[in-house]
Amino acid sequence: MGKERLEVAAATAGLAIYLIVGMPIVVVELSGDAAVEPVTRGPFWLWLVCYAGFLVAFVATAVAGTRGHRAGVVSCALLTTACGAGIVLLSGNRGVTPILLVFAAAIAAQYASARLAVGIVAGNTVVVAAAGLWHGVGPLDLLLSTFLYAVLQVLYLFTTWAGQREQEANERLAVAHTELRSATALLAESSQAQERLRIARELHDVLGHKLSALALQLETASHRVSGAAGADVERARLLAKELLSDVRSTVGELRSRPPELRAALETVVRDLPRPRGHLTVADDVEVDEQRITALVRCAQEVVTNAIRHADADNLWLDVRSRADGGVVLRARDDGRGASVLRLGHGLTGLTERAEQLGGSVTFDGREGFVVELELPPAAIPVAAP
Structure with a gap:
């Protein structure tokens, strides 16, 4: 599966979890059952603002991180955490809304600094404990839930950082590979150019000189013989001159080849x-x-x-x-x-x-x-x- 498909699948799964966590509260409130037992420990509209704001801030953090806007990442990550804390504190002892705090920690680990991510995890853990105390959760359940969500957040931190280190290592390897290929290409071209020049010099210095001497000897011989033998010598002299011209042309081509x-x-x-x-x-x-x-x-x-x-x-x-x-x-x-x-x-x-x-x-x-x-x-x- 390609990277784009993985990103789409991850985004779809995250949106599904977001809806599963919050939609039951919305449905109960809209159905009228909240009149009997309130689903939130404060105004529902405030909870809804935090719920919608969480999604907007989460997406904004990802967009700012992708575009490299560090200031935007910090502000959006903090807003995501604040909205998540509001959701957890206002939801009462209902559902698994603290899972959204894990999402906030994950996005901070992905795009924010390590110090900010650790601070967000610590703050989220305090929020989970405070929500449990506020809603009267028993000591054992409070300890287990706080520990569970703290471990989940830390796990996301280390998993994200490990993935980032692996990506950075792969990028360094790819860059080194590219540099090596570039050096290899230039070295190969330089070696081929030097070899062409060597061959050109050998052709000119050895074969060219000997063909020149042969042409001169045949020209001298053509003046000393006559008849059919003289015609054969003249043809040989012309062939030697043509061959010398071909050698010079080849030498020039080797020297000027791009x-x-x-x-x-x-x-x-x-x-x-x-x-x-x-x-x-x-x-x-x-x-x-x-x-x-x-x-x-x-x-x-x-x-x-x-x-x-x-x-x-x-x-x-x-x-x-x-x-x-x-x-x-x-x-x-x-x-x-x-x-x-x-x-x-x-x-x-x-x-x-x-x-x-x-x-x-x-x-x-x-x-x-x-x-x-x-x-x-x-x-x-x-x-x-």
């Missing part, structure tokens, strides 16, 4: 567990070693940012050429984006790398997170004869 950009980027984004990578590279894109390094490092930083901060399911990378021969890499994810952009060391380094090559980088966090890197065309190397 790096394999598509393969390098595929190495970076391949087999990402989350977000899922989608790579598109136009067929007419050609870059030199400096630009392939910038593009691979850009892809690495984008993937790392998506893993650590975006909470995205998909990441799209599109590389295309400009009309002037430059290249553009546009990366976009479907994560939560950022209302205020704060460039860390990675994105700042990416900007500096682009500016060194005469290019530029733009960022947009309004819908997901978008990075667009533009690099000018590379100088075309001229192969030596």
Whole structure:
């Protein structure tokens, strides 16, 4: 089951428990049986306000936490706890309304600081004990109920924190894996480029020189013989010159062959567990070693940012050429984006790398997170004869 389905299932189960806990009190009140025996220890409308406010504050805490609004998380978590306390204190000795306090502790553990979460658990435990004392619960039942809900809250705390630590460890592993893949791609491309240059030098220095000498010897021989033998020597001389020209052409191609950009980027984004990578590279894109390094490092930083901060399911990378021969890499994810952009060391380094090559980088966090890197065309190397 995917993450989205798990979240939907968890939200549905939580809403069902919320309704099961509170709806009996609402039904009894609306049915008129409350006239005989009140279902709340205070005004029903006040209980209803706390009940509705709990759901609103709970959802607001999750939304603020997902968007990274720390101040909103603190205020909404405290409001959730306050509404939960009101529900428990006003409900009398009815049902299992203290289970809502466990929900308040769980949402605090998920998005608030550890200190605030522990404080909420302690406050909820005091509320459960106070509600039991207020409603005349026996000492043994009071002790058991207080202990039970305290244990449930602590269990949620440690379970949530353990899950967060595991997620952080997986993110660090994914980031390290991405960095390793990037280094591997650049090393492989550098090794291939060096091997091509070595082969080109060998062809030029060994085979090229010997073919040049052979062509000169055949030209000399063509002046010393005549008749049918002279024609054969002339044909051999022409073949040697053609072969020498082919060797020089091959040497030039080896020296000027562009790096394999598509393969390098595929190495970076391949087999990402989350977000899922989608790579598109136009067929007419050609870059030199400096630009392939910038593009691979850009892809690495984008993937790392998506893993650590975006909470995205998909990441799209599109590389295309400009009309002037430059290249553009546009990366976009479907994560939560950022209302205020704060460039860390990675994105700042990416900007500096682009500016060194005469290019530029733009960022947009309004819908997901978008990075667009533009690099000018590379100088075309001229192969030596």
